[in-house]
Amino acid sequence: MYYIDPHIHMVSRVTDDYETLSKMGCTAMSEPAFWAGFDRGSAESFRDYFRQLTEVEPKRAAQYGIQHFTWLCINAKEAENVELSREVIAMIPEFLECSNVLGIGEIGLNKNTKNEATIFLEHMELAIKFQQQILIHTPHLEDKFQGTKMILDMLTDDSRIDPSRVLVDHVEEHTVETVLENGFWAGMTLYPVSKCTPARAADIIEMYGPDRLLANSAGDWGPSKPTAVPDLIFEMRRRGHDESLIRQVVYENPIKFFSQSQNFNFVRPDVVTEKSATP
Amino acid sequence: MNREFFEIRAKILELAASFDRLDRGDGAVEDRRIELIREGLTILDEDTPNRAERVQLLFSKVYSEGWRSEYGL
Ligand SMILES: [Zn+2]
Numbered sequence: 282m283y284y285i286d287p288h289i290h291m292v293s294r295v296t297d298d299y300e301t302l303s304k305m306g307c308t309a310m311s312e313p314a315f316w317a318g319f320d321r322g323s324a325e326s327f328r329d330y331f332r333q334l335t336e337v338e339p340k341r342a343a344q345y346g347i348q349h350f351t352w353l354c355i356n357a358k359e360a361e362n363v364e365l366s367r368e369v370i371a372m373i374p375e376f377l378e379c380s381n382v383l384g385i386g387e388i389g390l391n392k393n394t395k396n397e398a399t400i401f402l403e404h405m406e407l408a409i410k411f412q413q414q415i416l417i418h419t420p421h422l423e424d425k426f427q428g429t430k431m432i433l434d435m436l437t438d439d440s441r442i443d444p445s446r447v448l449v450d451h452v453e454e455h456t457v458e459t460v461l462e463n464g465f466w467a468g469m470t471l472y473p474v475s476k477c478t479p480a481r482a483a484d485i486i487e488m489y490g491p492d493r494l495l496a497n498s499a500g501d502w503g504p505s506k507p508t509a510v511p512d513l514i515f516e517m518r519r520r521g522h523d524e525s526l527i528r529q530v531v532y533e534n535p536i537k538f539f540s541q542s543q544n545f546n547f548v549r550p551d552v553v554t555e556k557s558a559t560p
Numbered sequence: 561m562n563r564e565f566f567e568i569r570a571k572i573l574e575l576a577a578s579f580d581r582l583d584r585g586d587g588a589v590e591d592r593r594i595e596l597i598r599e600g601l602t603i604l605d606e607d608t609p610n611r612a613e614r615v616q617l618l619f620s621k622v623y624s625e626g627w628r629s630e631y632g633l
Contacts (some may be wrong), residue, residue, distance in 0.1 A: 347569070395633065424621060426616070455617050
């Protein structure tokens, strides 16, 4: 089955992972800008990082037949440094025209501080000004519930935000309902330690239905598994779910959400195959 | 039940061994986390459909509606 990983940090993965993902049916991926495992010293480090996301990774992915898309921002952890964040935000418009940029992300909260919220609001202004879609990181563990509610407050208090163009990631049992109820898209991150397992993600799909739900692997510097989406596909099949339901979550939903970005020039491999099969 | 029985059995056993391990260790027992764990165990034994959500909320910080004015944002 073809699938799209809507949230995976390929800068932290080796090239062999591209090959494995390709063989497992991954046909496109989107990589939000995030923390590099250490705090960067200057805005210029981010300029190089954005070049990596817009120039280097698409080429690395293309070697394995995978289309690579990306999102730009300064992540919630480094957003604690307001001065640095403002320099990075000022630089982002230079990159918005790059052909694989889908929007602003992953912005969010980490420890739910005032500085993080300040920079979240400034990223929102940037997205509104340039009519960009938004991809959101919600905090982990004990901070998740409080942080998700705070993020939803900031988004819903601003009438210029269209929830159907916002993806709220890392939802779990206690946050998914409010995200969907407010009209946003919700992403479940399948992660071995701190987030959601394939079985619990399948439970959430069973309880809330497949509409506006996505699944991703995160695949970052931490202990994570880049092939977690195929694990969910396997779990759903094991439970006897229809292929069409599974395909909606792992393939059609990402296409539907991303298609709201003008740079999502995705070539569907399934449609191409059907065409070439017609005599 | 056929599919879940051995999974649940294995997870209960893991928990039992974890508690034994805590008993053998030194250090403070007067820890707020011990209370949270006890409360979590009672949620498992209740007859409600949303145990996972309630366990999540138990281990979550409290959200206060007035946070924006507290932060002056
Ligand atoms: Zn991420």
